[in-house]
Amino acid sequence: MVAYQFGCLLKDKRTGLVAAALMSIVPGYISRSVAGSYDNEAVAIFALITTFYLWVRAVHLGTMASAVLCAFAYLYMGASWGAYIFISNLIPLYVLVMFCLSRYSRRLYTAYTTLWVVGTMLAMQIRFIGFNHIVSNELLAWNGIFLALQAYELLRFVRTKLGAKMFTKFLSLAAYAVALCGVSMLVLLVLVGRLNPWTGRFLTLLDPTYAKKFIPIVASVSEHQPTTWASYAFDLHLLVFAAPAGMYYCFKRLTDENIFLLTFALTAIYFSGIMVRLMLVAAPAFVLLGAIGISNLLHAYASDVRADSDAAAGDSAGGAAKEETKVASKRASSGKKANKVAAETGPLPNSRPFALGVLAIIFLGLRSYANHCQWVTSEAYSSPSIVLMSGSGPNRMILDDFREAYYWLRHNTKPDAKVLSWWDYGYQITAMGNRSVIVDNNTWNNTHIATVGRTMASNETEAQKLMHYLDADYALVIFGGMSGYQSDDINKFLWMVRISGGVFPEHISEKDYLAGGREYTVGPRGTPTMLNSIMYKMCYHGFGGLMTAHGQPPGFDRVRHTDIGNKDFELEHLEEAFTSEHWIVRIYRVKPLENRF
Amino acid sequence: LCVAAQLPMYADIAMKIVLPECLQLVYMLLVGTFPFNGFLAGFLSSLGFFTLTGCLRLQIDPANSKEMSVSPERAFADYCFANLVLHLTVWNYIG
Numbered sequence: 001m002v003a004y005q006f007g008c009l010l011k012d013k014r015t016g017l018v019a020a021a022l023m024s025i026v027p028g029y030i031s032r033s034v035a036g037s038y039d040n041e042a043v044a045i046f047a048l049i050t051t052f053y054l055w056v057r058a059v060h061l062g063t064m065a066s067a068v069l070c071a072f073a074y075l076y077m078g079a080s081w082g083a084y085i086f087i088s089n090l091i092p093l094y095v096l097v098m099f100c101l102s103r104y105s106r107r108l109y110t111a112y113t114t115l116w117v118v119g120t121m122l123a124m125q126i127r128f129i130g131f132n133h134i135v136s137n138e139l140l141a142w143n144g145i146f147l148a149l150q151a152y153e154l155l156r157f158v159r160t161k162l163g164a165k166m167f168t169k170f171l172s173l174a175a176y177a178v179a180l181c182g183v184s185m186l187v188l189l190v191l192v193g194r195l196n197p198w199t200g201r202f203l204t205l206l207d208p209t210y211a212k213k214f215i216p217i218v219a220s221v222s223e224h225q226p227t228t229w230a231s232y233a234f235d236l237h238l239l240v241f242a243a244p245a246g247m248y249y250c251f252k253r254l255t256d257e258n259i260f261l262l263t264f265a266l267t268a269i270y271f272s273g274i275m276v277r278l279m280l281v282a283a284p285a286f287v288l289l290g291a292i293g294i295s296n297l298l299h300a301y302a303s304d305v306r307a308d309s310d311a312a313a314g315d316s317a318g319g320a321a322k323e324e325t326k327v328a329s330k331r332a333s334s335g336k337k338a339n340k341v342a343a344e345t346g347p348l349p350n351s352r353p354f355a356l357g358v359l360a361i362i363f364l365g366l367r368s369y370a371n372h373c374q375w376v377t378s379e380a381y382s383s384p385s386i387v388l389m390s391g392s393g394p395n396r397m398i399l400d401d402f403r404e405a406y407y408w409l410r411h412n413t414k415p416d417a418k419v420l421s422w423w424d425y426g427y428q429i430t431a432m433g434n435r436s437v438i439v440d441n442n443t444w445n446n447t448h449i450a451t452v453g454r455t456m457a458s459n460e461t462e463a464q465k466l467m468h469y470l471d472a473d474y475a476l477v478i479f480g481g482m483s484g485y486q487s488d489d490i491n492k493f494l495w496m497v498r499i500s501g502g503v504f505p506e507h508i509s510e511k512d513y514l515a516g517g518r519e520y521t522v523g524p525r526g527t528p529t530m531l532n533s534i535m536y537k538m539c540y541h542g543f544g545g546l547m548t549a550h551g552q553p554p555g556f557d558r559v560r561h562t563d564i565g566n567k568d569f570e571l572e573h574l575e576e577a578f579t580s581e582h583w584i585v586r587i588y589r590v591k592p593l594e595n596r597f
Numbered sequence: 598l599c600v601a602a603q604l605p606m607y608a609d610i611a612m613k614i615v616l617p618e619c620l621q622l623v624y625m626l627l628v629g630t631f632p633f634n635g636f637l638a639g640f641l642s643s644l645g646f647f648t649l650t651g652c653l654r655l656q657i658d659p660a661n662s663k664e665m666s667v668s669p670e671r672a673f674a675d676y677c678f679a680n681l682v683l684h685l686t687v688w689n690y691i692g
Contacts (some may be wrong), residue, residue, distance in 0.1 A: 062656070063656075063671065063672070063675050064649065064652055064653075064656075064672070064675035064676060064678070064679045065674075065675040065678050065679065067679075068675075068678060068679050068682050071682075106655050106656075109652070109655065110652045110655060110656060113648045113651070113652060114648070114649065114652055114679055116648075117641070117644065117645035117648050117649065117679075117683060118645070118679060118682055118683055118686070120641060121638075121641055121642075121645065121683060121686040121687060121690065122682075122686055124634075124637065124690065125686065125689060125690060150648070153651070153655075
């Protein structure tokens, strides 16, 4: 609905309709909601678009009330997702762009200053944001532009009071004074430490390689990987092509609102190229641009069709009417405008078949877009990933190992047992197994996660000490070697090593786990550190004697496509408690320390 | 409603609020920033009031009428609304 209003504001009612239709099924947005439930980011994108719509409206109207509404939307955004920083940097950027394009107006001033005042106060109500709004470097643009706007208006005011000559002298003096003051204050604040530095999240967006070097735990999340072209096509489909068309139309007729959309889209495209997760933010921009493009194209060619049919009365009227109902059953109001346009520009001769062809192509495009979105939503974003399916038809096999294992935990362990596993499974274990976990999906404590990683990566003696330190009763690993399940712990193991190596560099070093310093393998060429780590041992315990594939030696790992290096070993301090049917989930009991005397 | 006569009045009000604003800033610098939220609430309320009054003056000024699209009455109503929101928030924030 907000997309409709936004589209209306940007161009006209027709664009609004197309925008709403495209928005409601774009996969990039639906990806955050699965089977009816939704993540906070789905709400946040709604808040984002609402804020942007209200902001564009505020600039358009220049009233204080609309800016206050925008501030409320900003508060909503701040309360739902950390990406409010995107808004508070995009809007000042837009002000700057408008300045550069000499489109500055008092409306802009009113809108921005009112927004700043009310928005800052409101945003600080949220405890998570708190004082960040004033003291954090990330919001420097937000505050800075406010001061800059005030200064500009002040200077204009002063200019009306003084004469022109005196004003230029005054101006140069004032400029120097302000610059000096500003820079020195900034330096002072940073030195004194009052200004909080840019957080890691922010820096990751500016420099895509930052996270990999400094914060491995952020880099290891699969949603934070750089986006591939395939993801773009997957999430946006037709819009990937319609968006550049929309950009062309925006440039053709620049208005204040269009400029905002362009700034938004360009920054969104840049950021979505860095992290897959930010496709979510880019999706609305694409939708709006695409809507502009599509509706303009449709309008242009439909008017061609209609103009031609007006010129050649009679037989073509039927054809045009059919086209109209096929393509735009909702476009009632465009008739008059089309006639006017036709009268002004005059259609090219013989353009009608061409126009019909283009309309048909666009229609096919929209149709396939709708199909694609339906398919994507049902296949990729709705299937529960806890019950795995392989094969189809009569060969369909259901692998229910996860639930089997978690329910085993629930029924066969002490109620206060604690489970050590990698954080991905924390929520699942807590919910289905009803047992406490050492780390789960929401653990912010990097050192804690690194300790768990270190435990997994150490040999048995070290690991036993760490597991007693962490007070774990059970250890759980996910193993795909027998079933072919790809996202198991051995594939994630290198991330565990990196994360723990970041915090405990003297104990864990990534090179020790790579054969020849470069190759990650569990086969006979694997390093001793790798083959002795309890992650390896827990995954491959008893696997050495198992025939998993035709024509391969026993102990062949079906995911890594290699037979394992260390086939015959016994565990000293761990005891196998449970292995699920297809060996996907393996649970081990931690044996108590031996009596010492 | 003689708008032109009110202009200097608004400018006057706006300037007059700068004084308590600066006083708050100086007080903070002297005494220290605890409790920070109290300082921010007070400071931003005066800053906000100054800004809003400035905006109102801009909107009412007949010399600006080709840039603005609102009538003076509407501008004043907006001004009241914005001030209401601002001060409610400030009141909540003083804590």
